[in-house]
Amino acid sequence: MSAILLESVLFTVLIALVAAAVAVGLQEFTPLGLWLKQRRNRDRIDREVALTCGVHGPQRAHELVRLRDGSTMCPLCYQETVHGLIS
Numbered sequence: 001m002s003a004i005l006l007e008s009v010l011f012t013v014l015i016a017l018v019a020a021a022v023a024v025g026l027q028e029f030t031p032l033g034l035w036l037k038q039r040r041n042r043d044r045i046d047r048e049v050a051l052t053c054g055v056h057g058p059q060r061a062h063e064l065v066r067l068r069d070g071s072t073m074c075p076l077c078y079q080e081t082v083h084g085l086i087s
């Protein structure tokens with residue numbers, strides 16, 4: 001009985017290792033991998049730009065103010081827009 005369990009575990013590990021090797025091979029040695037890396041770069045840059053205010057610079061995501069239309073705004077710009085300049 002234990003031999004069957006051990007064989008099942010080893011077979012599962014073998015399948016996981018083959019799947020991991022295929023995934024790494026696709027990502028490192030094919031145009032698909034390059035495309036995925038470039039897409040991740042684009043997403044990262046888009047996230048950074050979305051978190052950067054043109055006036056006040058980079059902001060943290062949890063500090064942004066969500067407007068009624070669903071867009072987000074820098075907290076300092078929101079404060080200045082709604083309550084006027086506060087020095």
Ligand SMILES: [Zn+2]
Pocket residue numbers: 053054055056057074075076077078
């Ligand atoms: Zn701002």
